[in-house]
Amino acid sequence: MSEYKKTIQKLIDSDISSYQIHKDIGVATSRISDLRTGKRDLGGISLDTAEKLYEYAKAHLNE
Structure with missing residues (x-):
């Protein structure tokens, strides 16, 4: 699974x-x-949605 x-x-x-x-x-x-x-599978979302969710996760989950 990708990052x-x-x-x-x-x-x-x-x-x-x-x-x-x-x-x-x-x-x-x-x-x-x-x-x-x-x-819905995570692989089935649009690139735009994936980018928004990824950036939000990076900002709000302590990684």
Whole structure:
């Protein structure tokens, strides 16, 4: 698994609410919920969404 995917997966698995992520970066709460429940695979999101989630994770998860 790539560094991008690992970092985004940590965000998806975190306690940060879908609403908070949406409010901060504009990714739809339904998209985040779909990733969390497994309805959508992390490999199936757009590059734009992946970049937003990755940057947010880097800024908000203590790595």
